[in-house]
Amino acid sequence: MTSRKFFRLNSIIKNPFISSLILLLLSTPPLWAEDGVTEKEILLGMSNAQTGPLSGVGILIKEGAAVFFNKVNAAEGVHGRKIKLIVSDDGYQPAKAIENTRKFIEEEKVFALFGYVGSPISASIVPIFTRAHVPYLFPFTGARFLRNPVDRYIFTLRASYADETEVMVERLTEDLKITKIGVFSQDDALGEAGRAGLMRALRKRNMPLVGDGKFERNTINVDVALEALVKANPEAVIMFCPYTPCAVFLKKAKERGFNPKFFLFAGGVTPLVQEAGKDADGVIMTQVVPNPSDSSLPIVKEYLSDMKAAGLAPDPVSLESYLGAKVFVEALKKTSPLTREAFISTLEKLKMNAGGLEVWFSPNNHQGLHQLFLTKIENGKAVTIQNLK
Structure with missing residues (x-):
């Protein structure tokens, strides 16, 4: 380098404005600098009962979400990022759920928590994720304390x-x-x-x-x-x-x-029938999603096709989780830049027709579904009914 060029470069670097700009560019994090978001992945943490007395429900929730996320990932993900679902077993024990949640947030650095099961589990971890400002998405519970008063970081899908x-x-x-x-x-x-x-x-x-x-x-x-x-x-x-x-x-x-x-x-039809056998016949169940056995809605047809391709049996629980995954992906697509706060703002404005089911949120409503369906167990299967007459 000639002395004249060196002098010119040295002068540019010593310019206060230029040097500040260089420092800013060097210190500015990449656009994906949010916990749980990398150039290639979006991390979700799921803690629920994969073993123990509620494992039938936990496994169905995992299956429903995984089937939808796998389909999205096979189509190159969301804006080039694939969704990685990290699942930990809590055995329906609050102490274990607390341990898993802390690990998700502090070590795994997940973007959000998804698909937890149970009111006692949710009650035990609310202080952890709210303090960390991590979204808590679509838990399998209708508990009032997750809905009223509205918490910025809690979003439920199912009716209460x-x-x-x-x-x-x-x-x-x-x-x-x-x-x-x-x-x-x-x-x-x-x-x-x-x-x-x-x-x-x-x-x-x-x-x-x-x-x-x-x-x-x-x-x-x-x-x-x-x-x-x-x-x-x-x-x-x-x-x-x-x-x-x-x-x-x-x-x-x-x-x-x-x-x-x-x-x-509303709970798992399949696990109940497996445990109770013929003694489950006659039980009437509310459901927060249509009965996958006899509904003609587009969301159910899509779900059944994907479950069949995955070699899995349908159930209202996995359909609910599949729908939650679909809502999550739709919100991701609409969020830019992809930060937790921007994602929450997107969810609070989200209104979507999810294959015949209306899902909507607002700043004053963090419960996406309000419709309910009635089913009756007959001969080991759930049958949709309109009334009890």
């Missing part, structure tokens, strides 16, 4: 337990003229949330609760609860419980000759 219990009580009272309703519930955040929704629906109609049976979480010790309900003798029992203790309760109720109308909140 309050929505479900209102439909349950409405149909029982209007279609069957039932006036005595009891509850069988898990003695934790799940049971409390469901029971609270039921009490609101009953108070609205000036009806008392007739029978209150509770059992300990992660057990099948349902005898005391059953005895309380048999003694109260309600005409209908609404159940807020995972499928394993529900199945045990149904079997023991039938053995006792206790046969009220059994109503169950």
Whole structure:
């Protein structure tokens, strides 16, 4: 380099404006400098029960999301980035869910949390992800505390337990003229949330609760609860419980000759039937998505095609997770730059027709779906019904 060129370059570098600009360019992070976002990937953390008494639901949620994400990734992802779903087993234990969540946020550096299962699990980790400003997306629970008051970092897809219990009580009272309703519930955040929704629906109609049976979480010790309900003798029992203790309760109720109308909140049909067998017949279930066995909606046809290609059996639970994955990807496509805060702002404005299902959010509404469907288990299969008559 000649002395004249060196002098000119040296003068440029010493220019305060130029040197500041160079430092700014060197220090500016790349456009993907957000936890969980790289040039090639977007990381999601999922902690739920892959083993234990709720594993049937956890596995279905994993399957539904993975099937959709795999399809998106095979088509080059979202703006060239593939979605990587990191799944950890918590066995439906809050302590393990806390451990997994901290690892996702602090070590794995995920962009968001997705597809957790259960009210007690959600209750245990809310302080962790809200403090870290990490989005918590579409947990498998209808608990009120995740919806009201609205939290900037929490988005739910499914209708709430309050929505479900209102439909349950409405149909029982209007279609069957039932006036005595009891509850069988898990003695934790799940049971409390469901029971609270039921009490609101009953108070609205000036009806008392007739029978209150509770059992300990992660057990099948349902005898005391059953005895309380048999003694109260309600005409209908609404159940807020995972499928394993529900199945045990149904079997023991039938053995006792206790046969009220059994109503169950939206959960996995397949795991319940596998556990309860013929004793599940007659159970009426609310569902937050259409019954994949007999719906003609485009979203169901798309889901069934993808599940068949993956060699997996359909179930409302995996359909719900598949839909959640679809909503997540749609929001990703609309977000630029891809940061958590920008993504949340996009979700709060998102309105989409997801193959015949209307999904929408706003700053004051972080629950994407409000529609409910009724099914009845007959001969081991869920059949869509319009009423209870």
